[in-house]
Amino acid sequence: MNTPRPDHLEQRLRRDAERIAVSADEHFSQRVSNQLNPPHVSTRPPVNRLSWWAWGIAAPAALAVAVLLLQNPAVQPGPQPAALAGLDVNLDKALAQREHDLRRELQKVRSDLNRVESMLGLGGKAFSK
């Protein structure tokens, strides 16, 4: 019977770890490119770059989009049939609630950033943009 040698096992452990590393790196890179706007990447300070996941860049962006949508006349409700009037009210309520939620989320992100700034002793400079 062909008994496997220990060095075969060690080689296999190293090779399989390499396989995991390669595909995990691809996954991470894909995720970063999906979430970041590349031109901003090279100009951010490192604390910003290493914290993109934690500081929820998506939250302020989503808030900005929501506010723009609310302010855009193209999406303001025009004259509607009477049957849809209630729907408008519900939609307004839902949008107001969403805006409120996003503002709270933004507030939380800002407070997190302030906390990290003070931890790093950056005095509010790193995340001021």
Next chain:
Amino acid sequence: MTQQQERDLINRAQAGSVSAFEAIVQHYQNRLLRFLMLRGWQQADAEDAAQTAFVRAWQNLSGYQSKWRFSTWLYSIALRCAAEHRSLPVGNTELDGISLELDPCLSEQLRNNLWSVARQQLTAPAFQALWLHYAEGFSGKEVAHIMQRNSVWVRVTLHRARQQLQKIFTPDSTGPTIESVEQHEHTTP
């Protein structure tokens, strides 16, 4: 990155260079994420813990001594951060993550991979020591330092882990599968 390049970056970062530390972070962040996620963490949790580790490394950079490799120092910080993140002692065997579900992105990568068998067969600290040694290339002493254990524990643990995997490992196969492991478990008293 060569050792000299890393040494230069560390010196510059210790002198206050944020861009040098940025390069260090970029070099290590994926490795740290993989390491944490293989403990059974979801990606978002692993990212949080990795970030805490980098922030703490930055804060304590002046205290880093070249007695250990920088990676050894960083991984020991990361492991402590990970333990704090879950309020668990370092090397906890019951809830250290191995029994938890893997992040989907890693599940796919571990298909037909010897490390998936290792995750199933070994205790969490044994798996961790094995990974640090064979996948990350740390020496026994370095693994001991990272895991806050002694060198004898690491040697014995690695030896037993290898023995355990040896029983089910066949070098010419495309890789051990979940089925082959289960079959092995049924045939072993």
